[in-house]
Amino acid sequence: MANGIHHVTAIAGPANRNLDFYTRVLGQRFVKKTVNFDDPGTYHFYFGDEAGQPGTIMTFFPWEHAAPGRLGIGETQETTYRVPKASLGFWMHRFVEMGVVHEGLEQRFGETVLPFKDPDGMRLSLVGIEGIESEAAWTVDGIPAEHALRGFQGVTLLLDKIEATAAILTDVFGFEKIGTQGTVTRYKAPGIEIGGIVDLRAAGEFLPARPGAGSVHHVAFRAANDAEQAALADKLRKDYRIQTTEQKDRDYFRSVYFRSPGGVLFEIATNDPGFAVDEPADQLGQALKLPKGLEPYRDRIEQVLPELA
Template identity: 65%
Template structure:
């Protein structure tokens, strides 16, 4: 880590069904901001949506590749099992009522590591949860959506990974990504990234003998971890190679961050993403997500790309 690095989750990227349904659920039901509307750089006939807080700060960003006719995924080992959002502790009643009112599939509240948790699913069956966190009412909240500020989501609480063996993945989290093991509960091992509050927790669930995951609608494609800048990212790449024998991809420019990718020992696809330059790199914060943004290499194809993308309302 460089001195400027804040460890933790940068973003989580998943696969969904129809684009409009995905957009409606995350902006209208969960009240997140669409902070970037772009395309899958490797498959530009498909949108890439980024949902988060007002400015799209790391630790708040959930992104999707929506494919209208995608087959459902199957949860299994080697996958991010659940993506968990932080909400003010006093808003849990509001959220339970909202999930009922909007017809969202959910479970009764449970307790996990002493926290009250409401597990639920999005329209594609992606596993999500809300955790009530005391004392976060004063944190900034996106107020341009459908959820009042006092109840609004304040970024990620955590993500849980389903693994055949948690120890090798734990070694990557602790040695390379800035986490420390802090608790165990049943088959869960909790890791925390220093004092990072937003996106600062990863839970590893051991489930030897389960079938491997099959990617599809509702599946998490990859989970990304923070690096302050290129130098911090390259230091992590060095540690992965020298201490764990893991080689990453070359660095890829994603316009809003620069990334490397690798399969960690439990087969989950990990990304390391820089905090810079951020989502205001190509449009002002006031109008984030309003226009379709394309990387410079796709700009000459804008007309043909816009022709094949689904119309959004």
């Protein structure tokens, strides 16, 4: 069984700017408004498709005065979203119209890609995929369904050497090597179209990443349930002597974390229970949701959090 990407979690600057970009500019659904469980004075935003399915979820810790990160070794260099191939022209026009920093179209592994950045400088791209127009899509004003995002294709990790990380991808998570282009080697989770690609870029000696606004904090891979998650963690410990954290309950999934050999922080997240566990599916993202342990402090937390427009 292959384990595709569950979500990508990043650090952002001002909360309102982050919320505006991912919902209005990119047209993602705001599926959950909660707080950083380890720093409850900070929001934790989740953006995705209508239900927040694994493979569509981009999450952020927005800090109003976060210093910019620096791209480097041991970090996610880019996160790529899928769009119908015929939509790339629409998106180029939209980015020009809305002042989104972007580059020209380029070819990667036989696919046309449009690289761009969010307001914090985080590197993103759209890849045009044939035949996905009929996939369900969340729509907002100005982005018709035929052009809307269809979840992640995957991520590109910037590494010194790729071999040790590649072994984790293939042996633990079930990815398969499918090609190399220049310094990038592509791995695919068989049978998984949404969040099924991890590209490893070998950069050699290069500055290490410095976390901050615009940088990815971690990449999470899917586990069907607790048993599969435990088996994956056990394999990491026994076969690779990689220690994982204890399981942490994140309300919408349960997580274990580990540092991959290339330095990137990885998570294994369960598919269940999902985002409709504490609010109706048609009202996702509308109310501030707190974990049970923080509920008694709601008034104090709400006073500290920035007001959202």
